[in-house]
Amino acid sequence: MIDTITLDLQDFEVDPYPNLELQQARTNLKTGEVIGREANLFHGFTGTKAIGNTAKTHVDIFLGRDNKVHAMTHFSVPKQVADNNYSEVDFAGFLNALALAETDLLTLGVRANLDKAKLTRLDLFKNVITDEPIVCYAKVFELLNASYAKDKRTYGVSGWLMGNSQQQYCIYDKVAELKQNKKNGNFDNLPNTLRFEHRSLNSNKVESTYGFTTIEELKRYGWNALYEKRRDIWRDGFFKYEVEDVETLAASTLKKYLQFYQSKGGREWFDNFLRSYGAVNLYEIAGTETIKKALEDLGCNRMKIYRLEQTMRQRVFEFESLEGKQDVSLGTLYSELKTKVLA
16 A cells, blocks of 8 residues: 655764765856855765665765755565565554664664654555457547646556646556556566555645644554555545546537537548547657657658658547547446545
8 A cells, every 4th residue: 555655864973984875065166166055964974865776775864955964765565575566555564664664764874653654755556457458449539628647657657647836646567657657566477567656745734634743643644544644645636526427528529529620621621520539649659759769660761750650649649538439438437436545
């Protein structure tokens, strides 16, 4: 259920010569100007920050905006106890992950009681095994105003985001992400898996969403209560429509775009509609880079590829919110995901 957490360590201690890398401010050699804020971080060591990494835990020590020295650590809870973060851990697994992270910090020369640490980020997730190929659900997310994730290196072509600087609703093809990032393990036998992840991105959002601020308070809050809160977050923030409402939205969206192409005039307005529909589906299935590579293999020169790419982007831009016909209705797909995520 919990994936990434970031903790502001309270009352931490640093060994006299820790296993950390000290980073100092940049200096303009001509003017002598120091670029960056330096501070006495610990034991007379002055710099902008000190960082440390183990295979599974990261720590930063730096001067905060409050002019106090902070130590922040972040890690993935499932990856603390496994080779990757595909599967959820239970409460016992969570406690084990905290203990392992605390041990990692000790190897870096940082001592802290994680129970007292303040949560500045908390990601809750649920994996959904889908009945249909992942690409079939793209139109559902677009209908609900989720945007394609810009970071294709992390999420590939099958990632969607809703949110702001406080929180994110993130949905992506988990198996594709594991393969893309070359995580440890063999993922070929895993089923189609959509990851639904809600991220509280700062301490104020953690507190306003869950009512706790520290690991100690999270433990008192309870694992079952956290499950219930995860369900409430997705129900209230994303799956707030009934199936009939989704079908109505889909029909009205299709009508709107048919009217758009008809209003552009010409005897071939419906052919233009179909060409754009094909461009959108090809873009979703293959992605721009794959299409460009195929055209290169066919011997197309760079200028032709560029023109074709621009044509496709234009048609995708015009058509990106259109709900076309498919074998399974959008209402059925939406109902499947809503039932599984809120279970």
